[in-house]
Amino acid sequence: PAPPPPTANWPKTVPDNPEAANSVLMRAISLVGTPYRYGGNTPDSGFDCSGLVAYVYREMLDLKLPRTSRDLAAVQGPKIDPQRLATGDLVFFGSRGSVTHVGIYVGEGRFVHAPSTGGTVRLDSISGPYWKDHYTGAKRVLR
Numbered sequence: 001p002a003p004p005p006p007t008a009n010w011p012k013t014v015p016d017n018p019e020a021a022n023s024v025l026m027r028a029i030s031l032v033g034t035p036y037r038y039g040g041n042t043p044d045s046g047f048d049c050s051g052l053v054a055y056v057y058r059e060m061l062d063l064k065l066p067r068t069s070r071d072l073a074a075v076q077g078p079k080i081d082p083q084r085l086a087t088g089d090l091v092f093f094g095s096r097g098s099v100t101h102v103g104i105y106v107g108e109g110r111f112v113h114a115p116s117t118g119g120t121v122r123l124d125s126i127s128g129p130y131w132k133d134h135y136t137g138a139k140r141v142l143r
Contacts, residue, residue, distance in 0.1 A: 012107070012108075013084050013085060013086040014086065015086040015087050015088055015142060016086070016140070016142060016143055017088075017142050017143060020060075020061055020088065020142050021086065021087040021088035021142055022087070023060040023061065024056055024057065024060050024061070024087070024088045024104060024142070025087050025088065025104075025106050025107070027056050027059060027060050028052070028056050028104045028106060028112040029106065029112060029123070031043060031047070031052065031055075031056070031112070031121045032112065032120070032121050032122055032123055033120050033121060033122075034046060034047055034052075034114070034120060034121040035047075035119075035120055035121075036048065036114050036115065036116060036117055036118065036119045036120060036121070038117065039051070040114075041054060041055050041067075042055060043055075046114075047114040047121055048114055049069055049101050049102050049103065049113050049114045049115070050066075050067055050068050050069045050071075050072055050102055051067070051114070052103075052104075052112070052113065052114045052121060053065060053072060053090060053102055053103070053104060054066075054067055056104060057141065061142075063141065065141065069092065069094075069099050069100060069101055069102040070098070070099050070100075072090060072092075072099075072102050072139070073090075073092050073099040073102070073136075073137070073139065075090075075139055075141060077139045077140050077141050078139070078140050079137055079138065079139060080137070080138040080139065080140050082126075082135070082138070085105050085126075085138055086105070086107075086140070086142075087105060087106055087107045088104065088105065088140075088141070088142045089104075089105040089138045089139065089140050089141075089142075090102055090103070090104065090105070090138060090139045090140075090141060091103050091104070091105050091111050091126060091135070091137075091138045092135075092136045092137050092138065092139070093131060093134040093135055093136055094134060094136045095134055097136075099136055101113065101115075101134070103124075105126075105138065106123070109125050109126050109127055110123050110124065110125055110126070111123070111124060111126055111131075
């Protein structure tokens, strides 16, 4: 896919279901600062990237999603052009055609994710130096 545009010019796409997207946004942002834990999928135990995504969607929308970033990338749903990202879309990262990381797009070129061992859930820019080079695509799971 094309690399995402710089955050300053980020287009705003209205989600198909603004109420659901807002609940996902608010819950994801409320978890910023939660410790990273490989295999973690609750605020008490900590989160890995796919555990965070699965938890937020299950808790807010009772939507059960797969548990790995690779399986999440295979979920049915439209692939989204970077310029058409909407709040609540899943954004994927990896290298050499393999998806290794997932986050929740929250708008203005930013996403919430659980990045790595020793870190915490945080907000990052898709156009940041590492993320723009490893962006592999996005999926819309909200309808």
